Amino acid sequence: MLRTVLPGVWTVPACLACAIALLSVRGTWLPGTVRRGLFWSSVTVQALAVAETLPLVLLTLFGPAGWAAHAWSGAPSDARDAVTVSAPWMSGTESAPLVLVAVAAVLALTFRSGARRPFALSGALLLAWSAALPLPAIAQLPYAAALVAHGAITVAVLAAAAYTSATVDHPPAAGRRAPLLPTTALCLALLGSLHLVALSLASEAATLAVLATLTAVFASAAALHKETNLRAVTTATALVYATALACATGVSLGWQPQHIALLVLVVPAVAAVLAPRFGDRATTVSTEVTGAVAGLLAIDLATAELPVLALVLALCGVIAAGTAVREDRRRVGHAAAVLFVLAAWVRLAAWEVGAPEAYTLPVTVPALLLGYVRRSRDAEASSWTAYGPGLSVTLLPSLLAVWGDANWLRPLLLGSAALAVTLVGVRHRLRAPLVLGGATLILVALHELAPYIAQAMGAVPRWAPPALAGLLLLTLGATYEQRLRDARRVRDALGRMR
Numbered sequence: 260m261l262r263t264v265l266p267g268v269w270t271v272p273a274c275l276a277c278a279i280a281l282l283s284v285r286g287t288w289l290p291g292t293v294r295r296g297l298f299w300s301s302v303t304v305q306a307l308a309v310a311e312t313l314p315l316v317l318l319t320l321f322g323p324a325g326w327a328a329h330a331w332s333g334a335p336s337d338a339r340d341a342v343t344v345s346a347p348w349m350s351g352t353e354s355a356p357l358v359l360v361a362v363a364a365v366l367a368l369t370f371r372s373g374a375r376r377p378f379a380l381s382g383a384l385l386l387a388w389s390a391a392l393p394l395p396a397i398a399q400l401p402y403a404a405a406l407v408a409h410g411a412i413t414v415a416v417l418a419a420a421a422y423t424s425a426t427v428d429h430p431p432a433a434g435r436r437a438p439l440l441p442t443t444a445l446c447l448a449l450l451g452s453l454h455l456v457a458l459s460l461a462s463e464a465a466t467l468a469v470l471a472t473l474t475a476v477f478a479s480a481a482a483l484h485k486e487t488n489l490r491a492v493t494t495a496t497a498l499v500y501a502t503a504l505a506c507a508t509g510v511s512l513g514w515q516p517q518h519i520a521l522l523v524l525v526v527p528a529v530a531a532v533l534a535p536r537f538g539d540r541a542t543t544v545s546t547e548v549t550g551a552v553a554g555l556l557a558i559d560l561a562t563a564e565l566p567v568l569a570l571v572l573a574l575c576g577v578i579a580a581g582t583a584v585r586e587d588r589r590r591v592g593h594a595a596a597v598l599f600v601l602a603a604w605v606r607l608a609a610w611e612v613g614a615p616e617a618y619t620l621p622v623t624v625p626a627l628l629l630g631y632v633r634r635s636r637d638a639e640a641s642s643w644t645a646y647g648p649g650l651s652v653t654l655l656p657s658l659l660a661v662w663g664d665a666n667w668l669r670p671l672l673l674g675s676a677a678l679a680v681t682l683v684g685v686r687h688r689l690r691a692p693l694v695l696g697g698a699t700l701i702l703v704a705l706h707e708l709a710p711y712i713a714q715a716m717g718a719v720p721r722w723a724p725p726a727l728a729g730l731l732l733l734t735l736g737a738t739y740e741q742r743l744r745d746a747r748r749v750r751d752a753l754g755r756m757r
Contacts, residue, residue: 308362318348336401338402341458359390363383402462413452420448421484473496477496517564520571576599579595627649650692680696
């Protein structure tokens with residue numbers, strides 16, 4: 260009947276009004292089964308009415324994502340063109356916001372108390388936000404006015420999240436779970452901000468203005484409100500939008516990606532400064548993680564040019580070293596050391612340096628110094644722990660280079676260094692320098708003597724090597740007990756070393 264007398268755009272609202280009217284029978288004299296049947300009939304019609312609005316809401320929400328493929332191509336004429344980038348507008352859906360607002364009011368007024376109250380308020384907030392989302396497109400507001408309207412919606416929902424997080428009671432049964440209503444409002448604020456960014460991609464000026472505004476809004480929310488979950492999320496979001504603003508600013512200025520990386524590094528630097536100032540662990544961790552991700556993005560952008568990449572790695576190392584100064588972040592010092600080493604290696608690669616010692620010695624010297632400091636503080640510390648890594652970093656790559664090097668300088672220098680390390684191990688009774696230095700010295704000597712041994716083996720008769728091997732086995736067998744005692748003494752001597 261309604262469809263025959265009303266325009267198509269008002270059919271669903273009229274059916275919804277009839278469904279809402281059925282709720283008035285809950286307190287009447289009708290039997291309970293009849294009241295329950297009418298109640299569920301009303302709920303079904305309301306659910307169908309909300310489902311009827313979903314295509315418009317989804318088009319408005321996800322339609323602007325199409326601007327990612329046409330970024331900064333020019334501002335559209337109005338809000339409707341801004342959301343219909345890759346899909347046509349749905350005519351006859353202009354009454355959708357009225358339907359959503361009506362159902363939101365029913366939810367808020369029906370469940371005024373009880374355990375279902377938080378779920379009803381969260382649903383009402385979601386429906387109200389969904390009703391406000393397509394309003395600029397329905398009214399065909401100018402593009403700039405639509406951006407302002409969506410920005411106001413995002414700020415309002417974020418303010419609702421802050422207000423409800425401060426006023427909603429935390430029941431003991433909830434444990435550590437966040438209240439539902441503030442969480443819903445915060446999620447809607449994040450989703451609305453992403454929608455706003457997607458809308459702004461049509462225009463260069465709009466993108467920069469929106470990213471700057473969102474950075475300031477979320478940073479202000481983090482600074483004004485002390486609730487842990489809200490501040491952790493808003494701080495991380497502000498840093499994310501600050502990173503996006505840095506990238507967009509660099510692109511707007513016509514910079515190359517490796518130069519934009521230097522601008523992005525401002526974000527991890529700010530994060531490292533702000534992180535220890537928060538009083539709660541959640542906000543500190545979220546700030547540090549977001550700053551670390553921004554640092555990785557800067558490193559990725561700088562890979563196009565090796566000198567700039569070396570500079571970016573060094574600056575990241577400085578930020579990590581500054582973080583490691585804090586008592587609870589000492590382990591970040593390892594990351595700082597790795598970043599400094601990588602920066603040095605990238606710089607050497609940019610200079611086209613091919614000698615492995617140029618890469619390994621800057622690592623070996625600090626590692627040996629740290630090992631010496633540890634041994635001076637703890638005389639019982641193993642030499643493998645203190646000196647093993649530092650010695651291995653240089654001796655092993657240089658040894659591999661020696662076996663492929665026909666010149667005499669590297670074997671001479673490596674053999675001299677290995678001899679010095681071996682003598683130091685013997686003098687101070689340190690197992691790691693003795694074993695590593697001695698093994699390196701033997702292998703270098705074999706490499707240098709190999710041509711002469713091969714030449715000598717070619718000059719002697721063929722029966723001489725088997726005869727010498729048999730004589731050696733005979734000698735070892737005759738003095739087996741003595742050799743076994745010698746091996747045990749060597750083992751015991753090494754076991755007494757540190």
